Amino acid sequence: MRSMSVVLLSILVAAIAPRSPVSQVGTYDSGGPLIPEQAAYDVTFYDLRLRVTPSDSTIAGTLTVVADVIARLDQLVLDLDERLGIGEVVLQAPTASGTSLTFERRRGKTWIELPGTRTIGDRITVQVTYGGKPRIAPNPPWSGGFTWSRTPSGEPWIATTCQQEGPDIWWPSKDHPSDEPDSMALHVTVPDPLVVASNGRLTGVDHHPDHTSTYHWFVSTPINSYNVALNIAPYRAVEDSFTSITGEVFPVVFWTLPQSYEKAARLLPEILDHLRFFEDVAGPYPFRADKYGVVETPHLGMEHQTIIAYGGKFMNGAMTDGVDWGFDALHHHELSHEWWGNLVTNSDWSDMWLHEGFGSYMQPLYLEQSQGVDAAREYLANLRHNISNRSALAPRQSRSAKQIYGGDIYFKGAWVLHTLRYLVGDEDFRYILRRMAYPDPAMESVTDGGQTRFATTDDFLAMAEKISGLELDWFFEVYVRQPQLPRLRSSRRGNTLELAWQIPGGLEFPLPVDVLVGRQIHRVPMPGARGTLSVPAHLEPTIDPFDQILMDERRR
Numbered sequence: 001m002r003s004m005s006v007v008l009l010s011i012l013v014a015a016i017a018p019r020s021p022v023s024q025v026g027t028y029d030s031g032g033p034l035i036p037e038q039a040a041y042d043v044t045f046y047d048l049r050l051r052v053t054p055s056d057s058t059i060a061g062t063l064t065v066v067a068d069v070i071a072r073l074d075q076l077v078l079d080l081d082e083r084l085g086i087g088e089v090v091l092q093a094p095t096a097s098g099t100s101l102t103f104e105r106r107r108g109k110t111w112i113e114l115p116g117t118r119t120i121g122d123r124i125t126v127q128v129t130y131g132g133k134p135r136i137a138p139n140p141p142w143s144g145g146f147t148w149s150r151t152p153s154g155e156p157w158i159a160t161t162c163q164q165e166g167p168d169i170w171w172p173s174k175d176h177p178s179d180e181p182d183s184m185a186l187h188v189t190v191p192d193p194l195v196v197a198s199n200g201r202l203t204g205v206d207h208h209p210d211h212t213s214t215y216h217w218f219v220s221t222p223i224n225s226y227n228v229a230l231n232i233a234p235y236r237a238v239e240d241s242f243t244s245i246t247g248e249v250f251p252v253v254f255w256t257l258p259q260s261y262e263k264a265a266r267l268l269p270e271i272l273d274h275l276r277f278f279e280d281v282a283g284p285y286p287f288r289a290d291k292y293g294v295v296e297t298p299h300l301g302m303e304h305q306t307i308i309a310y311g312g313k314f315m316n317g318a319m320t321d322g323v324d325w326g327f328d329a330l331h332h333h334e335l336s337h338e339w340w341g342n343l344v345t346n347s348d349w350s351d352m353w354l355h356e357g358f359g360s361y362m363q364p365l366y367l368e369q370s371q372g373v374d375a376a377r378e379y380l381a382n383l384r385h386n387i388s389n390r391s392a393l394a395p396r397q398s399r400s401a402k403q404i405y406g407g408d409i410y411f412k413g414a415w416v417l418h419t420l421r422y423l424v425g426d427e428d429f430r431y432i433l434r435r436m437a438y439p440d441p442a443m444e445s446v447t448d449g450g451q452t453r454f455a456t457t458d459d460f461l462a463m464a465e466k467i468s469g470l471e472l473d474w475f476f477e478v479y480v481r482q483p484q485l486p487r488l489r490s491s492r493r494g495n496t497l498e499l500a501w502q503i504p505g506g507l508e509f510p511l512p513v514d515v516l517v518g519r520q521i522h523r524v525p526m527p528g529a530r531g532t533l534s535v536p537a538h539l540e541p542t543i544d545p546f547d548q549i550l551m552d553e554r555r556r
Helices: 258-282 329-336 353-370 373-384 411-424 426-437 441-445 457-468 473-479
Strands: 041-053 058-069 073-079 085-093 103-106 109-118 123-132 145-150 156-161 183-191 195-197 201-207 212-219 231-233 236-243 249-256 292-296 308-310 344-346 453-455 487-493 496-502 513-517 520-524 530-534
Touching (some): 058 073, 085 109, 109 123, 183 195, 195 212, 236 258, 249 258, 258 292, 258 329, 258 353, 308 329, 344 353, 353 373, 353 457, 373 411, 411 426, 426 457, 496 513, 513 530
Parallel strands (some): 292 308
Antiparallel strands (some): 058 123, 073 109, 085 123, 145 156, 183 212, 201 212, 236 249, 487 496, 496 530
8 A cells, every 4th residue: 555654653653642632734735744643544545426516616425435544543534624514424344334423623634533442454444425615726726726617618617726735625535645545436426518537547427317427437556635636527538549668558538628629639649759758768657557648627737647637728838938848848747747746756745846846857858859958958047047945945854735835846856856967977867767766677567556656855865876876965965955056166276277166054065067178078076075177278168068067156
């Protein structure tokens, strides 16, 4: 099963307090330090049955959660926005099936009293009946909830987004990135002729006499709960298939508004090209057992597993301030998360750069392959202007989604990878990426969920050291664990170029520096953060000639 709860619990399983007084974060934030009661269980399966009624913007349904107990447990604590009412909570297993359970709601958490203490190894199944008017997304996808929109022809067009808020703004769940169910089922009922595009694979559609239909989706692999998504509209499907590097063939489907069908069909070949690129760089598409899906949405986009939200209006510059880099950057970025975020998931939001920084660096890699090095450098230069250095890229302390979210996890994260590539060399760097996605090459052929995993910044450090053969603690301490950039001082004394790194806090930083002299590039070693190079008097040296090092721009 896919949970980090066992690790998080390792030093406090001996005894659990009867009830934690506060939740780790507010309702409209996700993650943070787990309270003991939620660290004490591991979700293995969710079953969500939901009716969505566009006419009054309401939802009503039941959520069944199956969980394994990994420490003594008296209350099952689930997260749910208090604007959604709970009608009943029922114990379904292991004993007293059908028994109604008492519960208390406090600060976005629902405390469910279990009939007797549960101990390690027990499995419990609880069903929660709930409903109401869910929060309307203030600014999707960045500020999430339900979006109740209309298509150009006036039909309902509905989507969910909850990356920073967590799934509890629309269904009961354990809102923490460290715990994912092994699988999940969704049964969503909507008025005809609306279509529900969701995660996993479609197992059936039931049509009812009251002119509604229920769409049955099943996610066969672990899924981060913020990635569970509903997309509802009178969709048409543009369908194709893709042959993976493993030889497996899986469906590729683009659910689009009827008005956009031709545009979606024209974009599909590029979508397949993006898939080929990612398989080449990071290994096989991870969710071949289900599908690769894209869906047109009334918001910009989101990396919902196997059902990528696409609201770019078929414009290449939709997510790049209108700049057309010659490819659909929005789709490319959201697809990147199928590897960086959905296959490899941060176990705490403090490592969110593993999702966004890695995903952002895939764009210059793609440009380098498709348009050449100069295009990739131009793209990277554009990213560099947006780096703020206000806080550590990956602090060691637990963080919630809203505490860590910001531009640096994208832009600085990409540049840290670019500088690491400069240091370790292109061949090792590309192998580091591949093994970061799939540490064991044998995992590349797995499709039953065993290929998905949690990762931390320290895991990435260990992988980079193992493959490169270099000691890299110093690199990560400067670039990832604290906010300030290194500054390079240079001076010339006669024929000697003197270089010195200025490092915040006096940290170690022996990053070598490339210097162009005439037509030759010299890599200057920097032991003790200092180095020298002999330069003929008639030549002017160029430091870091290809802009490969992330440093304070005031260096010269």
